[in-house]
Structures are given as C-alpha cells and as structure tokens.
Amino acid sequence: MAASSTRTLPARMPDGWWREHPRYRTYVLFAATGFVLIGVNLLLLAGVAALSTSVAAWQGYLEVLGSLPGLVGVAALLIGTLFFALRWLRVGAKIPAVRLGPLPAASMGLILVVHYAGFVTLTLLIVVLLSGLVI
Amino acid sequence: MLETRLVKFEIFRFRPEQDEGESWQTYEVPCPEDWVVLDALNYIKDEIDPTLSHRWSCRMGVCGSCGMMVNGTPDLTCKAFVRELAEPIRVAPLANFPVVRDLVVELDSFMTKLKSVKPWIIRKVEKDVEHGEYLQSPDDLENFKQFSMCINCCLCYAACPVLAHEPDFIGPAAIALGFRYNQDSRDEGEAERYDVLTGPDGVWHCSYANECSEVCPKHVDPAAAINRSKLVTALQWVKILPKRGA
Numbered sequence A: 001m002a003a004s005s006t007r008t009l010p011a012r013m014p015d016g017w018w019r020e021h022p023r024y025r026t027y028v029l030f031a032a033t034g035f036v037l038i039g040v041n042l043l044l045l046a047g048v049a050a051l052s053t054s055v056a057a058w059q060g061y062l063e064v065l066g067s068l069p070g071l072v073g074v075a076a077l078l079i080g081t082l083f084f085a086l087r088w089l090r091v092g093a094k095i096p097a098v099r100l101g102p103l104p105a106a107s108m109g110l111i112l113v114v115h116y117a118g119f120v121t122l123t124l125l126i127v128v129l130l131s132g133l134v135i
Numbered sequence B: 001m002l003e004t005r006l007v008k009f010e011i012f013r014f015r016p017e018q019d020e021g022e023s024w025q026t027y028e029v030p031c032p033e034d035w036v037v038l039d040a041l042n043y044i045k046d047e048i049d050p051t052l053s054h055r056w057s058c059r060m061g062v063c064g065s066c067g068m069m070v071n072g073t074p075d076l077t078c079k080a081f082v083r084e085l086a087e088p089i090r091v092a093p094l095a096n097f098p099v100v101r102d103l104v105v106e107l108d109s110f111m112t113k114l115k116s117v118k119p120w121i122i123r124k125v126e127k128d129v130e131h132g133e134y135l136q137s138p139d140d141l142e143n144f145k146q147f148s149m150c151i152n153c154c155l156c157y158a159a160c161p162v163l164a165h166e167p168d169f170i171g172p173a174a175i176a177l178g179f180r181y182n183q184d185s186r187d188e189g190e191a192e193r194y195d196v197l198t199g200p201d202g203v204w205h206c207s208y209a210n211e212c213s214e215v216c217p218k219h220v221d222p223a224a225a226i227n228r229s230k231l232v233t234a235l236q237w238v239k240i241l242p243k244r245g246a
Helices: A020-054 A055-066 A068-092 A107-132 B037-048 B107-114 B138-141 B145-149 B153-159 B160-167 B172-182 B190-198 B210-213 B221-238
Strands: B004-013 B024-032 B067-070 B073-074 B087-091 B099-101
Touching: A020 A068, A020 B210, A055 A068, A055 B087, A055 B172, A068 A107, A107 B037, A107 B067, B004 B037, B024 B037, B037 B087, B067 B107, B067 B153, B073 B210, B099 B172, B107 B138, B145 B172, B153 B210, B172 B190
Parallel strands: B004 B087
Antiparallel strands: B004 B024, B067 B073, B067 B087
C-alpha cells in the first residue's frame, strides 16, 4: 500500500492510561504478578537446594520461612499468587469454550464450574499434603 | 420539552495545514438531556466552529465510524450519553492510530491487517450454484456468530495496551474476524490463515489484558477469539488438531 502523503500526528497511547483507568491498573498488577511467580519459584528452588545440601541447611531454610520477614514475604507471595489465579480463572475461563476439531464447544457454565472446582480441589489437596495429614 | 444545560467540552484539535502539533479547544454546548456526544460534536460543527473535523454516519451504533476517546475511554460517540459523563467532557481521536485531522484517524494500517487474515470464506473447490447452498446447523452458526458482529469501529485497537507498544500486532478485531472464519463450518481456509495468526505479529503478542472485550460496543469479545486461537493453533502445531484446508 502506498504511504499516505497527508501529514499526520503519530499514534498516541491513551492519556495517563494506567493511572486513570481501574481496569488498566488491574491489568498492570496482573502482569506484575510475573515477578511474584518468579519469587515463588525461587523460594521453592531454595528449599530444594537446602534439602539436598544438609539437615542443617534445611533447618536454616525453615527458620528463615518462620521468621517475621519470612512470613511477611510468603504472605505477599501468597496474595500475589491468589490474585493471579483468580484473575486468570475469571478471564481465562472463556478460552476453552471453543470447538476443537470434532469436539463441540463446552458451555461456559460447565467450564466455570470445572475451573473453580479444580482450583479449590487442587488448593485443598496441597494444603492437606503440606499439613502432613496424609503422608 | 427536554431540559437543556450548558456542557463544557474539551476537544482535541490538529489541523495539519496550520498546526505544528495538537491542542485542546474548549466549547460550551447547550445539550438537551437525551443528547449523545456525537450530537454535541455536530452542534459544534454546525453552529460554533465549522473547522472541526470528525467522522460519523449512521448515528445508531451500526456503522462504527464515530469511535473516539471520550474522557480517556474508547467509545462510540453516538451511544455515549452526555448526561452520563463527567465534565469537562474530553473528546480525542482514537488512541494508537495516527491522527489525520482533529478527531479523524488514519485507518490504513488496520485495513492492511484486516486483509492479512483473509476475512472471507475460502473454499478449495467452489461448489456450483446448481449443486445447492452450503448447509449449516444452528450449532455451527453459534460457533462464530458472536465474532461476526464486529463493525470495525477500532475501539478495541485504541484500548489495547499491547498495540500501544507493538504497532505491528495484527490486533483484536482482525484476529477476531480471522477466527470467525476459521470457526465457520463452510470455510476451508484455516491453513492459509495459520501463518498470519501464529506469525511474529500474531496471536502470541496478546498478553490478555482483556481491554478489547471490555470496550467492544457489539460484545464481540475479541480477547476470547485471540486466546482461543492460541489454544487451537497450539494444538495444530503439535498436530493434535488438523488445519482445515491443509
């Protein structure tokens, strides 16, 4: 296509987009949870590394987690992860409602039930496993 | 008789023949209670300042011509009621598009992107008319009906934070229309659209802000189309799903 000969103003982003629009702010927060997920993974990796090093290292890891800064950090990671999960469940639920080859699209109601039921079941399973009630 | 009140508007101005850059001009418009922003713009053009340029046509949310930023949010000015907006009402051209003049934006890039997804029915072999029509069940229609409601108003492009940074991203409306034809049981062009949809400017640019779907005046839900395209094309990439027309 031939370039336009009209002098134009360059494309602009919406004015003050992330300050003025609550949905944009939510999106920026959601995108920022990428750092939270990196934090969660680093914490888990540190735990695995401590576990594979020595009993003392593992005890040290547990002590760090049990300290006030450790508890605050873990709580912040938990809040960030829950925010990520809940927003993802809200906007992500509409993705599977699509015809896949010969399979018809599932109803949104069913997808929502499966999504949230799966989230709650998985969370409870992890809580039960970590509490030592089963193993 | 409807009550009329004086409403302050701040309108974005850019006249390429005389202005170096943008400016904002204030107008006071006597607005009856039932006026939309487009009525006020037409009043300004007809009664106050004939140099103001803006696009409009149907006045009923069908043609998609009058999309603008109204108080910072992309909206069709023909369905944005003045009485529901905070004053001063700031009206600007759609974000993420070059501005030709005042409230008019250049849509060339959108038209190129739209064409790239081949938004029409592709058949490997066309059926002759005497062999009858292509039959489609209500369920088949339901697969894509929502996405065929797009009026190309480009509000979704103005709302997309990804497009603001990645101007080559094909964008919500074009992908939604490509997806609409991929979901159409009469179409066999999925393989032809695959490279465009999964290419460097395709669906994987989308970070699922969902803003396109929030502002869509026809409830098309382009974010769903884009992210369903990710799912479908990923399954096609690992050869779990076939591409129709391959």
